[in-house]
Amino acid sequence: MWFNRGMKIDTDNLDEIVYGTALLASGGGGDPYIGKLILRQAIEQYGPVRLLDPSRVSDRALVVVVGAIGASTVFLERFPSLDALICAVALIERSAGRKIDALVAAEAGGLNALLPIALGLRLNLPVIDADGMGRAFPEGQMMTYGIYGGSASPMAIVDDHLNLTVVGCDDNRRTEELSRSIVAQMGNSAMGACYPMKGKFFKSACVRNTISLSKEIGGVALAARRAKYNANDALIEFFANRPKDPRCAATLFTGKITDVRRDVGGGFLRGAVKMESHAGDERCEIEFRNENLIAQVNGRVAALVPDIITVLEQDSGAPITTENLRFGQRVTVFAIEAPPLLKTAKALEVIGPRAFGYDHDYRPLNALHVRAA
Amino acid sequence: MRLGIDVGGTNTDIAIIDGDRIVGAYKTATRENPGAGVKAVIEKALSETEIERDEIDAVVIGTTHFTNAFVERKKLAPSAILRLCLPSNQDLKPMLDWPGELKQALGEHIYLAHGGYEIDGREAAPMDELQIRKAARDMRKKGVKNIAISSIFSTIKDDMEIAARDLILEEIPGSSVSLSSRLGGLGLIDRENAALINASLRDIGQILANTIVVALRELRISAPFYFSQNDGALMSAKYAVRHPALTFSSGAANSIRGAARLANFDNAIVVDIGGTTTDVGVLKDGFPRELSLPGELGGVRTNLRMPDLYSIGLGGGGIVQFGEAVKVGPQSVGHQLEKKALVFGGEVVTATDIAVAAGRAKIGDPALVANLPAKDVARADQLIQRMIVDAIDRVRTSSELLPVIFAGGGRILAAQKMRGVGEIFVPDYADVANAVGAAFAQVSGAAERIVDYNRIARDDAITDVKSKARDEAIHAGADPSTIRDVEVEEAALPYATGQMMRVRVKVLGELLINGHA
Numbered sequence: 001m002w003f004n005r006g007m008k009i010d011t012d013n014l015d016e017i018v019y020g021t022a023l024l025a026s027g028g029g030g031d032p033y034i035g036k037l038i039l040r041q042a043i044e045q046y047g048p049v050r051l052l053d054p055s056r057v058s059d060r061a062l063v064v065v066v067g068a069i070g071a072s073t074v075f076l077e078r079f080p081s082l083d084a085l086i087c088a089v090a091l092i093e094r095s096a097g098r099k100i101d102a103l104v105a106a107e108a109g110g111l112n113a114l115l116p117i118a119l120g121l122r123l124n125l126p127v128i129d130a131d132g133m134g135r136a137f138p139e140g141q142m143m144t145y146g147i148y149g150g151s152a153s154p155m156a157i158v159d160d161h162l163n164l165t166v167v168g169c170d171d172n173r174r175t176e177e178l179s180r181s182i183v184a185q186m187g188n189s190a191m192g193a194c195y196p197m198k199g200k201f202f203k204s205a206c207v208r209n210t211i212s213l214s215k216e217i218g219g220v221a222l223a224a225r226r227a228k229y230n231a232n233d234a235l236i237e238f239f240a241n242r243p244k245d246p247r248c249a250a251t252l253f254t255g256k257i258t259d260v261r262r263d264v265g266g267g268f269l270r271g272a273v274k275m276e277s278h279a280g281d282e283r284c285e286i287e288f289r290n291e292n293l294i295a296q297v298n299g300r301v302a303a304l305v306p307d308i309i310t311v312l313e314q315d316s317g318a319p320i321t322t323e324n325l326r327f328g329q330r331v332t333v334f335a336i337e338a339p340p341l342l343k344t345a346k347a348l349e350v351i352g353p354r355a356f357g358y359d360h361d362y363r364p365l366n367a368l369h370v371r372a373a
Numbered sequence: 374m375r376l377g378i379d380v381g382g383t384n385t386d387i388a389i390i391d392g393d394r395i396v397g398a399y400k401t402a403t404r405e406n407p408g409a410g411v412k413a414v415i416e417k418a419l420s421e422t423e424i425e426r427d428e429i430d431a432v433v434i435g436t437t438h439f440t441n442a443f444v445e446r447k448k449l450a451p452s453a454i455l456r457l458c459l460p461s462n463q464d465l466k467p468m469l470d471w472p473g474e475l476k477q478a479l480g481e482h483i484y485l486a487h488g489g490y491e492i493d494g495r496e497a498a499p500m501d502e503l504q505i506r507k508a509a510r511d512m513r514k515k516g517v518k519n520i521a522i523s524s525i526f527s528t529i530k531d532d533m534e535i536a537a538r539d540l541i542l543e544e545i546p547g548s549s550v551s552l553s554s555r556l557g558g559l560g561l562i563d564r565e566n567a568a569l570i571n572a573s574l575r576d577i578g579q580i581l582a583n584t585i586v587v588a589l590r591e592l593r594i595s596a597p598f599y600f601s602q603n604d605g606a607l608m609s610a611k612y613a614v615r616h617p618a619l620t621f622s623s624g625a626a627n628s629i630r631g632a633a634r635l636a637n638f639d640n641a642i643v644v645d646i647g648g649t650t651t652d653v654g655v656l657k658d659g660f661p662r663e664l665s666l667p668g669e670l671g672g673v674r675t676n677l678r679m680p681d682l683y684s685i686g687l688g689g690g691g692i693v694q695f696g697e698a699v700k701v702g703p704q705s706v707g708h709q710l711e712k713k714a715l716v717f718g719g720e721v722v723t724a725t726d727i728a729v730a731a732g733r734a735k736i737g738d739p740a741l742v743a744n745l746p747a748k749d750v751a752r753a754d755q756l757i758q759r760m761i762v763d764a765i766d767r768v769r770t771s772s773e774l775l776p777v778i779f780a781g782g783g784r785i786l787a788a789q790k791m792r793g794v795g796e797i798f799v800p801d802y803a804d805v806a807n808a809v810g811a812a813f814a815q816v817s818g819a820a821e822r823i824v825d826y827n828r829i830a831r832d833d834a835i836t837d838v839k840s841k842a843r844d845e846a847i848h849a850g851a852d853p854s855t856i857r858d859v860e861v862e863e864a865a866l867p868y869a870t871g872q873m874m875r876v877r878v879k880v881l882g883e884l885l886i887n888g889h890a
Contacts, residue, residue: 033674034562037465071873074492076560077525078461160461161498187491256769262865269865278766326665330767 006056007129007212009117010048014040019221020214021113022319023334026308028136028291029110030072030321034079042082042118049121051129052102054208061101061199064092065132065145066119067112069157069179071188072323075111078189081160085119088193091156091166096196104128104202106143106194108210109136109291110321117211127211132195134207134339135308137351138290140179141172145195147347148205155179155194159186207339209244221317231317232334239336248366252295252302253277253284253333254314260325273311273325275333284333286311288322293356295333303335304358306342306351307365310334337365374428376418377631377812378411379805380436381624383648383708385410387418388631388808395635397422398805407438408584415592426594430886435601435623435811438581439574444671451480452572453517455508455541456565457488457500457524457533467523467565472672479573482517484508488533489525492873493825497525500533502540509544518545519575521568523553525561529823549575549615556618556677558821559875563667563676570673571618578617582610599850599884603678604660605630605810606817607884609850621670622679624807629654629661629680631810632780635800641776642765642795645806646783649688649705653764654680655775658859659881660817662768678819683767687760689783690714691724699752701727701760715741724786727753734785758788765794780806817859818846819879826872834876835861842878851882 009017018036022029043049057063066089068080093100103116103123108131120127132143140152152175155167165182169175175194183190197205217235224234232251239249255277262271275284284302286295292309295302303309311320314330342351343364353360374396377388385403389396399417404410411434419426442448454467467483468476486508488500512520520541524533531554538550551571557564585598600613605626613620629643633656645652655662661680668679686703690710694700701724706713713719715726716737722745728734730742731754742750765777774795779787780803789797802809820841824834843856860879 031560034465037469037562041465041469071492073559076562077492078489078497079465079561081461082464162460187495187497324666328769 006050006053007215008048008050009043009215011040011043013215013219014043016218016222017211017215018114019218019319020216021108021110023217023221023310024113024134024210024214024308025109025136025319025321026291026310027288027320027322028138029107029112030075032110034075035111035114038080038082039114039118042121046121049117049127051117051211052126054128054130054203054206057102057128057199057203059198059200062096062098063102063104063128063197063199063202064089064100064193065106065143065195066103066116066191066193067106068115069183069190069192072111072321074188078160078187080111080115080189081191082119082122084158084160084162084191085115085193086123087158087162087164088156088191089119089123091158091164092154092193092196095154095166100125101199102126102128104206105131105211106140107131107133107136108207108214109133112136113211113214128206129211130206130208131210132206134210134342135306136291140176140194142351143195144207144341144347145197145202145205146172147350150195150197150201150205152176152194154196155192157182157186157190157192159190207341225317232312232332235334245339247337247339248364248369249334249336250365250369251332252335252369253282253297255282255284255331257325257327257329257331260327269322271322275331286333289356290322292322294353294358294360295335301360301363302368303365304353304360304362304368305356306338306347306362308336308338335365335369374424375430375812376415376432377627377808377810377814378414378432378434379624379627379807379811380407380410380434380438381807382437382441385414386805386808387414388802388805388812389418389422389424390809390812395802395809396424398802398808400805406584407436407581408588411585412588412592415588415594419592426592429594429596431596431884432589432594432598433601433607433811433814434585434598435627435807436581436620437624439577439617440621440670442577443570443574446474446478446671448577449478449573450519450576451482451517452519452521452569453482453484453512454521454523454565454569455484455486455505455537457486457522457537459485459487460498461489461525462561465562468569470562470674475671475673479569480517482512482515484511486537488537490527490530490533492526492529492823493828494526494530500536505537505540506544509541513545518548519551519572520548521551521553521565521572523561523565523568526823527552527554528559528564528821551575551615555616558676559823560667560676563674566673567618567675567677570670570675571616574617575615578614582614585610597886599814601627601811601814602817603680604663604817605814606660606881607814607850608816612849618677621677625652625654625682626661626680627810627814628652628780628807629656629810630659631806631808631813632778632800632803634813635802635806635809636776636778636798638776638778641778642768643778643780644761644765644787645781646779646786647688647781648690648707648710648783649686649703651685651687651761651764651783653683653768655768660859681768683764685760685764687724687757687786689723689725689786693722693724693727693753695749695753699749699756701753701756724757724783727757728786733788736785757786758791761787762791762794779803816846816849816851816882816884817879818842818844818849818851819877820845821875821877823873823875826874835878838876838878839880842880846880846882850885852885853882856880856882
């Protein structure tokens with residue numbers, strides 16, 4: 001049975017998965033605190049949960065993506081509502097004319113990696129160990145489910161007053177635009193269910209085992225910290241030695257934040273953060289749009305989207321979201337190569353540097369980063 | 374003339390100021406009853422100086438009394454939380470993340486009712502008067518008289534919290550109500566926690582204020598008294614009794630402001646070396662730089678305004694171990710320094726002994742440390758200086774070298790010159806910097822609001838927030854004619870549509886004494 005296998009999530013390893021999702025969020029995903037509380041409460045009520053490995057999803061199963069949509073700052077006041085998510089799932093079931101077989105996350109970074117697990121516990125539905133980004137991105141059409149031909153529609157959007165809407169649209173970008181306007185009217189805090197998919201397509205388009213990856217990342221980093229070992233080095237070793245999907249990871253920079261610039265517009269937080277090494281002789285700059293997109297060290301590009309770029313607090317190793325970057329923080333900049341599914345020509349059209357307006361072709365982290373001896 | 378008094382865990386200190394001049398400063402031991410300690414220290418000041426009782430214009434008190442009470446879970450009052458949020462926020466109930474014994478100490482009197490606002494100030498759900506009255510009657514039946522009220526986005530609009538408070542006061546006459554919008558910032562759980570912590574301390578606050586009133590009356594001092602807040606600014610005793618949680622970091626904040634005042638700087642790094650720990654803070658334009666992210670207090674996450682301190686386990690009583698690598702602290706002989714340190718005839722090698730052996734200070738009997746091997750002394754001294762330099766470097770936010778001021782009894786550990794830090798100052802009275810900070814305190818007010826610049830003009834929004842901050846300062850005892858803006862901060866909100874900005878304003882004024890500043 002599916003529930004005897006797969007990664008087990010319990011209250012005692014919650015901190016690990018929360019850490020991992022924050023690291024994979026690439027600076028996005030918002031404060032992980034609320035998501036952690038929601039999941040912890042669900043586990044305390046219903047018991048620990050095992051994730052369903054994507055390989056065990058049947059070809060004919062109906063899979064749906066669930067998560068929160070809105071502004072991460074609003075979620076701190078109006079919490080994501082599981083009741084609203086249940087309504088959103090019911091709307092998708094009604095339009096599909098059948099029951100949903102499994103839930104899956106939109107993104108592996110931040111709150112939205114945790115919510116499907118809490119909902120799965122509440123509805124007694126399996127939650128698949130996968131997502132559509134392998135990290136966090138700002139928009140719905142940036143999920144691999146859409147990039148590889150899936151339709152986001154019908155998309156159900158429900159707020160915590162249980163106001164219901166369903167968006168039906170051929171074009172995933174248009175679905176994103178319409179849903180964003182609806183969510184703004186709902187006070188920038190709403191729950192959504194979208195990308196209803198057949199198991200067969202889902203398995204070809206999802207980024208696999210990213211939720212368990214979060215937990216493993218947290219396990220490695222937190223154990224290294226307890227042993228007073230450099231957590232970044234432990235993670236680099238961990239990524240290089242994964243039997244399946246080995247990846248390049250690197251510490252790009254260590255220093256102090258000397259400037260943070262932010263502009264808002266179009267519902268995004270754009271800006272840049274500048275850092276200087278402790279000796280004062282090296283510089284690093286990261287540009288972000290909700291998530292960190294491009295890192296340059298001493299004027300040379302060191303990492304590019306879709307590779308994951310996360311700023312960590314130097315002492316605690318805690319990932320810092322782009323809205324919490326502050327002048328004076330001591331940080332390290334950590335980068336992880338994106339999973340292969342994000343780096344195909346098709347994917348780079350939607351989530352490569354040019355899609356975010358940079359005049360750069362994507363170059364992978366291992367090609368850009370020359371490790372200092 | 375003003376008296377600044379710092380009631381710490383170990384010592385109660387006093388500083389007497391006349392205009393810009395310090396007339397005197399004294400230390401006594403903190404008493405079980407803080408009022409008795411305040412009385413004793415004032416008596417000492419009066420007997421050692423020639424000031425007359427009627428020359429005293431104001432008494433300002435900074436204290437860690439409430440912090441200790443909350444962290445040690447002492448005498449906390451049963452308290453209720455009423456959250457105006459329905460139909461939202463049913464999943465995460467108040468007090469969800471509180472430690473079990475604190476939940477027990479306060480009781481889990483949790484009430485959810487309809488209400489709350491959107492991020493742009495629109496009403497999210499109407500308030501239900503009957504529901505609130507029903508909750509209040511239930512509280513009354515259970516004998517709960519301390520009540521915290523929170524509501525969604527109450528930092529943007531506090532009307533519902535105020536209306537709910539009035540209903541509760543009608544239903545439970547004599548109850549104490551704490552509003553989240555007065556205590557915390559954005560983030561409902563953290564702000565609600567601040568209100569609930571505050572509610573649980575109201576009885577202790579009233580008792581402390583009463584003992585001080587009694588002490589002052591017994592001393593025949595008729596001057597009004599004030600409390601210092603977390604940012605080092607002061608508030609009237611009446612306001613403080615309603616907001617005890619705002620005093621939480623007043624000791625550290627006063628120390629930072631006092632030290633900078635003694636050395637005459639508005640921007641500086643202050644290193645307060647005590648018996649066990651060293652706190653390093655930054656003074657920015659006259660006020661301690663504040664923590665920008667939620668902090669934790671006694672296991673509860675809150676976003677009370679607190680100074681941003683970097684603390685290390687280094688103090689005058691720090692125990693020194695000479696192994697392969699030399700160690701100083703974090704274990705400390707603490708207040709037993711004058712019994713246990715070598716220079717005082719004890720048998721423990723402390724950081725103070727190293728300072729004496731290295732020739733940095735003359736305390737106790739230097740002959741008693743003459744036998745320490747010079748090499749070990751040099752190693753330990755180097756480590757101490759390195760720890761201090763590193764702590765200073767951690768709070769620096771730019772390559773500019775700010776002046777560094779040493780305060781606290783352990784300041785003798787520090788070298789007078791250090792590489793990589795700004796110019797060093799060790800002013801007179803640096804050991805009572807906290808009391809000096811209390812005596813020189815001004816009145817502040819702060820307000821914040823989230824606005825959409827597409828809907829409300831930027832200037833109008835800022836003017837509105839400024840007037841709210843002004844009102845708060847006046848409530849806290851400021852002379853309206855002296856109020857000026859010290860900080861106007863705008864921060865963008867991610868993911869929100871439009872031009873959503875969080876505007877925060879802080880103002881500062883002189884204390885209004887007997888109707889004049």
